[in-house]
Amino acid sequence: MAYAMDTKGRQKSKGGKQIVAAIDIGTTYSGYAYSFAHDFRKDPMKVYGITNWFPGTVHLVTSKTPTILLLNNDKTFKAFGYEAENMYGELQPEGVQKDYYYFKSFKIVLYNSLELKGDTEITDAFGRTMKAVKVFSIVIEYLKDHLYGGLKHILLDVDDNDIRWVLTVPAIWNDSCKQLMRDAAELAGIQKENLIIVLEPDAASLFCMHLPVARITMEGNMSDSMRVSPFSKGRKYMVVDAGGETVEITIQEVIDSDKPNTLHSFGGAWGGTGVDAAYENFLTTIIGEKTYDRFKTESAEDHIDLLRKFETKKRGVIAGKTGKDVIKIPVCLADVYQETTGKGLKDRICEIREYQDKVKWNGDKIRLDVDIVKSWFDKSCTDIVQLVKKIFHDDKSVGVNTILLVGGFSESQMLQEAMKRNFPDKRLIIPEEGSLMVLKGATIFGHTI
Template sequence: MGTLNEDYLLVAAIDFGTEYSGYAFSTRDDYSRDPLKVAANTWGAGNLMSLKTSTCVLFDKNKKFHSFGFEAEDYYSGYALDDEHHDYYFFRRFKMKLFDRMQLKRKFMLEDEMGKKMSAMDVFSACIKYLKDHLMKRCQRNLPNTIDSHIRWVLTVPAIWNDTSKQFMREAANKAGIIDEQLMIALEPEAASIYCQHLPMTRLGITGGGFVPFAPGSKYLVFDAGGGTVDITVHEIQSSGSLKELYKANGRNWGGTYIDIAFRNLLADIVGNDVMDDFQATQMMDYIDLFREFEVKKRNFKNDMTERINFKVPIALNDDFKQKRGKNIKDHIKTKPQYDQKVNWIGDKLRMESGVAKGLYEGACDSVARHLKSLFSEGQVKDVQTILMVGGFSESPILQDIIRKAMPDKNIIKPADPGLAVLTGAVIYGHNPSVIHAGRYTYGVKAKVYPEAKKIADYDKDVLCADIFDIFGHLML
């Protein structure tokens, strides 16, 4: 790994998310005047406008990159509508594969929506390259002389990933054209924490006097809830203002996609999983539109809502159901006691009682609440009084309410725009890497003799030797 470039003009951060991805940047001059002056791109898909785009990527039959984000969804949907999608490779929500695989191999394969396989490295690097190139084009509109060497790049990763997964992302970035001398890896909770330190108290939702969450010596738990994972770690502010990790990052796959999966499971429970599978495979445009509609609706779900929720459901789903079952969903749903008077299907509308809608959050939110209670019973975390909620899923009023009820004695801080905390913080970190206290180092000695029994061949058929490093201890520098 080379020395980080010091002769840069701007910092660009890429947040490669499970559900949504985006980028942000700022020049050196902007940072010196206002660290929070960060530019991001606005992406659109129908009624859905966002500072991030969908983490979906499309390749043609030759495995050549075609499109990314909302654009990839729309293209693939159109091809599916014309029954011309079979030779294309369409990937969505694949980032979690790096979390799921305990023994990650550089050459492992990803399965697309139709079960066809491509190299994971090719898929990840193509996505990073798209975001990199998109950002470069935007920068060059305002700063025509901008070239690659002028940029310091920051790529964010979940803190709960192991070192192998983080290294995989670094290599994917290298393949996308970002060399090590221009690349920094930022842990998502740390980036979010940096962002919040720069916000005025009012934008953190703090209006009373006396409580200063980021004073030197203060400790707080960072609750970073993204699309795929919930990252939880504990930070302490050093006298220099830098961050130090006090408690090793932990968490699970309890992010916002958990709610989407619960919604899909609800539909599958009504119409049958076979119908949902066929609907997804043959009516991809309608399937994507259905979940875009759900995304817009769920952002306004609250614990105190009482009105029924209306969802527009494509007619094609009822047509598919009728063809398989010989009746309409409207009539069929009346035969399922668990949905009696709670869920109605009228034409192209699904009407759902608020209790059913809120119930979609139970699995993820209850797991999070139990996990937090367990953490706060441990010695290293017991005296921590503040929870900092960041990440896109932290925008959910239902999640916020459940955490407040589960942790009534804690100070809950949520910035006004938690979904952008990681991106903005990553840009600030790129300008000032010293804001993160140096990491953990392991020290010991390695064996001079490599026993045959401990030699292994890795995925590239290189011969390695396991278990030859005797650990004396760890240093936090």
């Protein structure tokens, strides 16, 4: 690939930019990455800007930050990500949270919209509405400015015309959804001539095409015909992008050495947050809905802390583990139960037959059978497996014998084992850091267009 030079003697991408920056706004987590034209020529996989985000309250580090937006009462920016979640937790006990706009999981609105218009609105946690295009533009602007801050930190002199921006979108989105994101990007200060849109499964596939064979983990009983490269020209394969709240499954075909093409797409609201819901249902079964609702309202910071600690726990659940497990719980949860019911939690657990000798609650810890913990993954994993099976029975999947598993939930060993167990005759490819495949692939895409 030939590279031109800019006025400062720096190499430019095929699109005439020295930097490609990608923004991925997910239903649960969001982030950005960038790469340089001079690096791409030598190593397309050399990507920068994958930021470590810290919630500040628990031992948890993520490569993306939660897709949570907090705005002031006048709809101006207040905070995003973990910071927004922390501030919201602090505001609730003070009773002033309704003076703010709090948007969480708002991307799901676009999944459910058959027809979007410029005035389509998103509803926040308190029923207050705001134009969807404005909400997304504020998020894009925040991530854009955060990226610029990183570039300035390494003393890089760049301006808007030095960067080609890539925005990722689901393959199942219609044209109106994609146009809304273009409009949002323009509102965020990205000129339309500097912006390109890439489908998320195309981006994930593109990155995996550049992975050395040694770094591709392949599972399954492979026939001789399956041992050739899954990304050679003309090959068809399935991409299962398992995220936090949504799962998107696409059938793709390689039309050139660096050009995946989405043929068919399917999706639904199944993902890793279903495990969180099962965990909260477990707690509600023990302490009751009234107590749990009071805990979430009066101890919002502790509720956030509870879910973050569980996020750390769920990332380490091993399919083959047996015996007992321990989960950290805020002490105040037991106190709220005592105040609400006049009973102790130890006595309450003894009343639940299915948990006798399997669950013990002591202070800030629950000790329980690991099979109970693993059962919280059942519905999410089963839903994904059943959808994949349904698609394989469709004529559109004829000739597909490879599954590429990516997305945040793809890093769960519970899901990985469920896929291996149910599709032993398929080649299953599980890249490392599956949650970053879309973001990294999007930077590659920006250099090749």
